[in-house]
Amino acid sequence: MRITQGSFSFLPDLSDAQIAAQVEYALGRGWAIGIETTDDPHPRNTFWEMFGNPMFDVSDAAGVMLELRQCRKTFPDHYIRLTAFDSTHGTESVVLSFIVHRPALEPGFRLVRTEVAGRSLQYSLESYAVQRAPEGERYGMRQE
């Protein structure tokens, strides 16, 4: 099941040229790009691991793409997203975020139904990938 989080996630995966164009747009607005990775893509898991510091002093998309390539090499089986941080006073938060890399195989989520008092149901989501292996080994073929 394809994960849809952040901008552009209902579109086909962006090509590198398209990613660079989005980055260029963000840099043009004065936003700092950060790279984040995770292998626990639960919709409520908003805190992904940062790959290096946010790039406050990078002024061209090529610099970001260099780092992204490095990140893909390090985490080929993780989700990777780019975040654009707007440091303007009063905003000071991430204003754009989109997935730029995903594992080859995305097993998706199970809907967990928990019966609670009075036979009413509580629902939660559980990722198959997270359930079957510890952190760092969840996606990809390595554990088989």
Added chain:
Amino acid sequence: MDEDRDSLCQPPGEMPQASAVRALLDQLDAELVGLAPVKGRLRDIAALLLIDQLRAEQGLQSQPPSLHMCFTGNPGTGKTTVALRMAELLRQLGCVRKGHLVAVTRDDLVGQFIGHTAPKTREVLKKAMGGVLFIDEAYYLYKPENERDYGQESIEILLQVMENHRDDLVVILAGYKDRMDGFFASNPGMASRIAHHIDFPDYGEAELMRIAQLMLARLNYRFDAGAEPAFARYLSLRRQQPHFANARSIRNALDRIRLRQATRLFAADRRLTREQLCTLQAEDVFASRVFAATPAEAH
């Protein structure tokens, strides 16, 4: 009619970009004294880029030229100054996208311990993408006397990026001629990846004089009638002394002359005119240590 169609769209000199480029080069001519080889090379590059655009319009193969450069020359010949200009110039020529300059030395590229160098170098490269990376005194990157020096690692990363990201970034190395030659001799890969080896010649006396006048004009000073020949004499004497660093020595000399002028005005202790505040006199120049060695000629 057919012949007319056969001859290309327009002469390159009439392209809209051409006038912008010409203005740029003229400005460079006005602000930088001498440096004919540098300006010549810049003119060539600018011409190539314009012709490339025409070729692209005709559907001919056009590949952006490799622009990595190496500036060699004696101290004070303007290597750093030109590099600072180069970033802006290349941006206006459309060779680099952003045209910012990242100036670094060995300390910014090479780490202190194993595994520290690669991220540090990559960080700098990331920052320089879309602009110009200026590595001052690049020969310090390579220390032949220590084979476990981390500089080599940094050089390898640089080479890789210089090759693979030719259209993203321009690398300019700078340093003294003899030591750069040694550096290239031990890093042939580096030498071959740099297309433009530009040697900055020493300035002649007339050029140094013009530089001095440009510097003074920028600071709202001027020589009076006596001071100018005095300074010319100072130049010819100073040039023969050891540690003469071309324009840098001129700047230092002017700074000292300004100090002496200030002391003179302060000692006079009367109301000063605007004129007096701006004027450097012969006695300010003659007080220099350079004349002390040859007292007979000085006055």
